Amino acid sequence: MGRLQSFAISKSVIKIFMLSFFQIIGLHFFSKKLLLKKLKILLNTEGYTFTPQFSGRVALQNLIQYFSSEMESSRCLYLPDYICNVVFKASEIVDANRIIYPTDVRCEPVLSFLKRAIRKKKVGIIVLASIFGSSALLKLLNREKVRKFIEKENIKIILDLCQDISLLKHVPISKNIGVIISFNNKSFPGLMGGGILYHDKLKFHEKSLPVGKKLKLYYILLRDIKLKYFLRRPAFVGKSYDYSRCVHFPYTFDNYKLSKIQFILAICGIKKINIYLRNKIDTINLYKKEIIKTFFYETSPYLILANPRFRKELNRKYKLSYAKHNDPKNTYKDITIIHNKGFDDFYSKNFSEPSPENSYSQITSTLKS
Ligand SMILES: Cc1ncc(COP(=O)(O)O)c(C=O)c1O
Numbered sequence: 173m174g175r176l177q178s179f180a181i182s183k184s185v186i187k188i189f190m191l192s193f194f195q196i197i198g199l200h201f202f203s204k205k206l207l208l209k210k211l212k213i214l215l216n217t218e219g220y221t222f223t224p225q226f227s228g229r230v231a232l233q234n235l236i237q238y239f240s241s242e243m244e245s246s247r248c249l250y251l252p253d254y255i256c257n258v259v260f261k262a263s264e265i266v267d268a269n270r271i272i273y274p275t276d277v278r279c280e281p282v283l284s285f286l287k288r289a290i291r292k293k294k295v296g297i298i299v300l301a302s303i304f305g306s307s308a309l310l311k312l313l314n315r316e317k318v319r320k321f322i323e324k325e326n327i328k329i330i331l332d333l334c335q336d337i338s339l340l341k342h343v344p345i346s347k348n349i350g351v352i353i354s355f356n357n358k359s360f361p362g363l364m365g366g367g368i369l370y371h372d373k374l375k376f377h378e379k380s381l382p383v384g385k386k387l388k389l390y391y392i393l394l395r396d397i398k399l400k401y402f403l404r405r406p407a408f409v410g411k412s413y414d415y416s417r418c419v420h421f422p423y424t425f426d427n428y429k430l431s432k433i434q435f436i437l438a439i440c441g442i443k444k445i446n447i448y449l450r451n452k453i454d455t456i457n458l459y460k461k462e463i464i465k466t467f468f469y470e471t472s473p474y475l476i477l478a479n480p481r482f483r484k485e486l487n488r489k490y491k492l493s494y495a496k497h498n499d500p501k502n503t504y505k506d507i508t509i510i511h512n513k514g515f516d517d518f519y520s521k522n523f524s525e526p527s528p529e530n531s532y533s534q535i536t537s538t539l540k541s
Contacts, residue, residue, distance in 0.1 A: 207435040219345040220369035228334035228354030228366035233262040247296030260497035279306035301332035305472030360441025365434035413495035448514030473513040480508040
């Protein structure tokens with residue numbers, strides 16, 4: 173069953189890719205200004221101003237810096253314990269005290285911890301993220317009473333929706349909420365890129381992207397396509413955790429202007445998002461009993477397996493569990509995560525389990541270098 177489905181999906185991915193190919197070429201004739209206009213319409217962010225950024229991590233770093241410049245020195249920046257370590261790295265730009273708050277098995281913030289800190293007037297900024305479909309407390313933030321309270325307490329919220337751009341429609345308008353999105357291979361096939369949504373216009377000093385680096389983006393695009401559709405990728409078996417050092421282009425925190433190809437891929441990706449969402453639902457219907465139902469699991473690009481042993485039956489890519497922020501060899505949650513992006517979720521050919529020294533993390537780290 174898994175293999176049949178894999179075949180059907182890879183055929184549809186190739187079809188989508190062929191359709192996109194002509195669109196990608198055609199959109200190169202548009203100016204960046206026009207592409208930005210198109211992107212804003214597709215994002216449908218009424219009430220918010222969209223500021224494009226070179227990546228989700230750059231957007232996060234800039235917004236943390238912006239919010240913390242207005243924060244009283246006695247207040248702190250609150251970050252979740254379990255999240256991609258680039259979030260913690262993005263926060264290293266500021267001098268503010270950072271406090272790690274705990275999250276539960278469904279990656280939901282432990283509310284009692286946050287409430288206590290708020291009562292003590294310690295909270296200046298909270299980063300709330302949707303991880304593997306967790307809620308980012310969006311249900312709470314949609315209550316007017318809660319938003320009024322946050323404004324009264326002068327708390328700034330950074331909503332990190334980098335894993336699932338489809339959650340944008342749930343974001344309420346508030347001058348105390350800034351939203352981060354990413355165009356990087358999670359909600360649709362992309363090539364880094366992202367942005368900030370905020371009620372006010374934001375301006376950051378951005379460098380022009382040198383020609384060599386622009387060409388590198390095209391090179392990465394071609395290389396990824398080749399890898400995704402023609403090469404065999406081994407499954408991960410070793411015991412290591414997801415940890416990015418953010419040292420190689422385009423995964424650094426360099427504040428570059430978003431390039432044309434990144435705009436174009438974001439436009440093509442968002443246009444096709446409903447196709448990917450439908451594919452996600454098909455998988456969920458197949459594996460319903462085997463997954464942990466987080467708040468937004470139906471649109472999440474990754475699913476947490478309830479039983480790790482089940483992973484052996486799947487022909488799916490695994491995602492390594494996140495490492496602790498300052499401890500790449502350990503994790504807060506030893507959980508088993510599979511891909512469910514609605515595109516590129518399966519190994520393209522039958523794979524044999526590789527030896528631990530060929531682990532997925534090692535392969536991706538060589539690719540990234
Ligand atoms: C929760 C979260 N926030 C931020 C980021 C950074 O996004 P980007 O890869 O676009 O820099 C990621 C992904 O790496 C992520 O998973």
